[in-house]
Amino acid sequence: MRDFFKYYMPFYKNYKLKIFYAFIGIVLVAGGSGGLAYIVKPLLDEVFIAKDQQMLYIVPVLLILVQSAQGFGKYIQVYYVSYIGQDIIRITRDRLLAHILTLDIAFFQKKHGGELISRITNDINKIQSAVSSQIAGFIREILTIVALIGVVIYQSAELAFYGLIVMPLAIYPLSVLAKKMKKLSFKSQESASDITSHLSETFNNVEIIKANCTEKIELEKFEKHNSRFFNINIKAVKTSELTSPIMELLGAIAAALVIIYGGSKVINAELTTGAFMSFIAALFMLYTPLKRISGIYNQLQSAIAAHERVLSVYAINPTILTGDKNFPKNIEKIEFKDVMLKYNDLVALKHINLTAIKGEKVALVGDSGGGKSSLINLLIRFYDTNEGKILFNDIDLKNIDIKSLRNNISVVTQRVYIFNDSVASNVAYGYEIDEQRVIKALKQSHAYDFVSKMPEGIYSKLDEFGTNLSGGQRQRIAIARALYKNPHVLILDEATSALDNESESIISDVIDEVSKDRITFVIAHRLSTIKNADKIAVFKKGEIVCIDKEENLLKNCLEYQRLYNLANI
Numbered sequence: 174m175r176d177f178f179k180y181y182m183p184f185y186k187n188y189k190l191k192i193f194y195a196f197i198g199i200v201l202v203a204g205g206s207g208g209l210a211y212i213v214k215p216l217l218d219e220v221f222i223a224k225d226q227q228m229l230y231i232v233p234v235l236l237i238l239v240q241s242a243q244g245f246g247k248y249i250q251v252y253y254v255s256y257i258g259q260d261i262i263r264i265t266r267d268r269l270l271a272h273i274l275t276l277d278i279a280f281f282q283k284k285h286g287g288e289l290i291s292r293i294t295n296d297i298n299k300i301q302s303a304v305s306s307q308i309a310g311f312i313r314e315i316l317t318i319v320a321l322i323g324v325v326i327y328q329s330a331e332l333a334f335y336g337l338i339v340m341p342l343a344i345y346p347l348s349v350l351a352k353k354m355k356k357l358s359f360k361s362q363e364s365a366s367d368i369t370s371h372l373s374e375t376f377n378n379v380e381i382i383k384a385n386c387t388e389k390i391e392l393e394k395f396e397k398h399n400s401r402f403f404n405i406n407i408k409a410v411k412t413s414e415l416t417s418p419i420m421e422l423l424g425a426i427a428a429a430l431v432i433i434y435g436g437s438k439v440i441n442a443e444l445t446t447g448a449f450m451s452f453i454a455a456l457f458m459l460y461t462p463l464k465r466i467s468g469i470y471n472q473l474q475s476a477i478a479a480h481e482r483v484l485s486v487y488a489i490n491p492t493i494l495t496g497d498k499n500f501p502k503n504i505e506k507i508e509f510k511d512v513m514l515k516y517n518d519l520v521a522l523k524h525i526n527l528t529a530i531k532g533e534k535v536a537l538v539g540d541s542g543g544g545k546s547s548l549i550n551l552l553i554r555f556y557d558t559n560e561g562k563i564l565f566n567d568i569d570l571k572n573i574d575i576k577s578l579r580n581n582i583s584v585v586t587q588r589v590y591i592f593n594d595s596v597a598s599n600v601a602y603g604y605e606i607d608e609q610r611v612i613k614a615l616k617q618s619h620a621y622d623f624v625s626k627m628p629e630g631i632y633s634k635l636d637e638f639g640t641n642l643s644g645g646q647r648q649r650i651a652i653a654r655a656l657y658k659n660p661h662v663l664i665l666d667e668a669t670s671a672l673d674n675e676s677e678s679i680i681s682d683v684i685d686e687v688s689k690d691r692i693t694f695v696i697a698h699r700l701s702t703i704k705n706a707d708k709i710a711v712f713k714k715g716e717i718v719c720i721d722k723e724e725n726l727l728k729n730c731l732e733y734q735r736l737y738n739l740a741n742i
């Protein structure tokens with residue numbers, strides 16, 4: 174718990190004035206409770222027993238004043254405390270996402286998207302109430318307890334001893350409950366993240382689910398997660414609600430002791446009825462803040478569990494670190510020198526030697542799993558080589574600033590990402606929209622013909638996932654986006670594999686046109702897409718077995734001949 178508050182303490186420095194106002198509110202609420210308990214004494218002794226006419230009016234006015242002060246205090250306390258809590262959480266959430274976005278692509282491939290969403294939403298929400306309302310509630314209840322204990326001791330120190338003696342007895346059972354609550358909260362948060370993961374997976378894959386009629390299977394999987402979540406939460410309710418009966422029992426024991434001992438004092442006229450009743454009122458009022466504190470303690474356990482889960486994300490650091498050199502202004506060649514890449518224990522690439530020169534179109538072909546996409550992963554530094562070097566001109570890739578590298582390389586993949594925005598924003602994604610450049614890129618990718626016929630031209634809206642475009646049109650928008658950056662290196666990873674023959678042939682021509690003046694890598698299963706390549710690298714089980722032009726490969730490379738024959742069956 175100490176670590177939790179130590180972590181969030183520095184945040185509070187930004188809210189000094191607001192904390193001051195919130196504290197005034199807290200003091201008014203706590204003082205108000207003490208005041209209300211105290212008023213019982215003059216009400217009984219002066220008004221009812223001594224029949225003091227003046228006090229008959231003073232006591233109700235006092236009551237209204239105390240109650241209003243308390244109400245006002247509560248209002249400003251809740252407002253400022255919520256403000257501080259929401260703001261701390263806003264900052265925490267921004268920071269967490271900023272950290273997550275720095276992490277390696279391998280991290281995202283391992284973690285479910287839903288799990289990360291759950292970390293940023295559910296877990297941080299739990300922390301929010303802890304750093305705001307719970308901490309304020311804790312202070313308010315402590316002050317209320319101090320005020321009420323003050324009244325209790327003021328009315329009768331001796332009776333206070335009997336009334337409060339049971340308090341320490343509550344500590345053991347409550348701390349056992351708190352520990353159990355922490356464990357349950359951890360499980361409940363894990364289970365909530367399973368639910369989010371499952372939902373995001375279901376909605377992302379809805380087409381496959383419907384096409385295979387697996388709605389029922391998916392629903393059953395969801396029901397399992399959901400019922401586990403239900404069971405854990407019900408267990409948590411069972412545990413946390415035990416606090417109430419324990420406190421009530423102890424409260425009743427304290428009250429019984431006080432009635433016996435205090436009652437005899439009143440009978441023997443050692444204590445006035447008013448003082449006794451004020452004492453009892455304060456004692457009963459003490460019960461609420463004590464119960465609340467143990468409730469807050471339980472909820473804090475759940476915030477701490479959430480905090481630990483958030484910290485576990487912070488503990489992961491990126492391993493792909495940026496260099497400090499700018500991408501070369503004029504890229505002449507890219508060289509792979511005896512490169513090896515492993516994914517954990519799996520060797521995906523070995524002994525890769527390949528040189529690509531400016532103006533060249535280098536094709537990568539081979540069986541599925543041969544290592545073609547892994548080579549691209551290395552070029553854009555999604556992964557780093559385990560052995561060997563990649564040189565851009567003569568600069569080691571690892572020394573180049575990652576932002577500058579990625580700004581100068583464009584990748585078009587089979588999966589086209591279309592954002593729910595205009596054609597122009599989709600093409601200029603990440604950059605300012607320059608109308609002329611957008612049109613130029615669209616023309617280069619042979620997309621301008623159909624875009625200019627759309628109702629609002631380049632400002633026409635595209636649906637998310639581009640469902641209002643055909644596959645070939647989407648692919649051409651993706652190529653326009655790649656060209657808008659005017660990249661030094663262009664990578665097309667299976668960019669034509671989803672297309673029909675006609676669209677494929679258009680896009681192959683586009684690739685031929687746009688690959689001048691830059692280095693282009695093309696991965697294609699369809700050999701027709703890459704027949705004009707300057708070099709074709711043939712991959713087999715992570716190695717390049719031949720590199721040459723197609724006509725030579727057809728004569729000298731068995732593996733290429735095999736692929737060629739397979740393609741032409």
Ligand SMILES: Nc1ncnc2c1ncn2[C@@H]1O[C@H](COP(=O)(O)OP(=O)(O)OP(=O)(O)O)[C@@H](O)[C@H]1O
Pocket residue numbers: 282516519521539540541542543544545546547548712
């Ligand atoms: N992110 C990853 N983590 C672990 N293993 C991976 C990862 N990506 C690829 N692999 C493995 O590395 C090997 C090479 O995969 P890669 O995707 O580079 O092949 P590919 O030639 O591009 O295949 P395809 O033509 O099917 O796209 C395969 O065995 C694959 O299972």
